Amino acid sequence: MLTKTKPLPHPDLERVLVSKTSISRRLKKLGVEISESYGSQEITVVAIINGAIFFTADLLRRISTPIRLDCIRVSSYRNQTRPTGTPRILDTLLLDVEERHVLLVDDILDTGKTLSVVVDELKKRKPASIKTCVLLDKKARREVDFQSDFVGFTIPDRFVVGYGLDFAERYRNLSSIGILKPDLQNPPEWS
Numbered sequence: 149m150l151t152k153t154k155p156l157p158h159p160d161l162e163r164v165l166v167s168k169t170s171i172s173r174r175l176k177k178l179g180v181e182i183s184e185s186y187g188s189q190e191i192t193v194v195a196i197i198n199g200a201i202f203f204t205a206d207l208l209r210r211i212s213t214p215i216r217l218d219c220i221r222v223s224s225y226r227n228q229t230r231p232t233g234t235p236r237i238l239d240t241l242l243l244d245v246e247e248r249h250v251l252l253v254d255d256i257l258d259t260g261k262t263l264s265v266v267v268d269e270l271k272k273r274k275p276a277s278i279k280t281c282v283l284l285d286k287k288a289r290r291e292v293d294f295q296s297d298f299v300g301f302t303i304p305d306r307f308v309v310g311y312g313l314d315f316a317e318r319y320r321n322l323s324s325i326g327i328l329k330p331d332l333q334n335p336p337e338w339s
């Protein structure tokens with residue numbers, strides 16, 4: 149029998165790791181999980197931009213709990229596939245989160261440094277509670293002890309792009325998540 153292989157959404161991908169359909173199915177369940185966990189209590193969602201933009205936009209439409217939304221910008225990998233030093237907060241919140249239930253959303257949990265830094269920063273503002281939600285979790289790469297409260301998919305230690313995740317700001321608009329071809333990682337001519 150002939151098996152059809154789906155064409156790759158981008159020629160720079162080695163393969164697709166999480167399809168558009170799987171993302172959509174998982175988000176529906178994650179939305180229910182989060183809505184049930186908060187009930188009618190309002191959530192202040194804090195999205196880490198740029199990576200979490202696509203995930204946050206789709207996930208929030210699956211949550212029935214009342215929501216306020218703000219964003220925070222953290223220093224990125226720039227053109228590397230491995231983190232460089234301690235993440236720094238570049239652009240902080242506009243909303244007041246004191247006594248609020250904060251749900252921090254990121255695209256991927258890797259070494260854990262980004263979320264630890266942001267959680268510590270947000271705790272200083274005395275929220276009523278703080279939980280985290282990530283689309284992807286690369287458990288094998290953890291350097292600081294950090295667990296996310298809500299996780300979309302646990303993935304192996306490969307550099308992925310698509311659905312918000314970038315390499316040098318490219319590939320964010322792919323609707324599935326794929327492994328970037330290793331020979332395209334860190335090309336010196338990219339900026």
Ligand code: 5GP
Binds near residue numbers: 224
């Ligand atoms: P951590 O601080 O946990 O090491 O890294 C979290 C951040 O690293 C994420 O917000 C994301 O920007 C970036 N990151 C980690 N792994 C990947 C990956 O496989 N692909 C992409 N595009 N970004 C990643």
Ligand code: MG
Binds near residue numbers: 196197198200254255
């Ligand atoms: Mg990021």
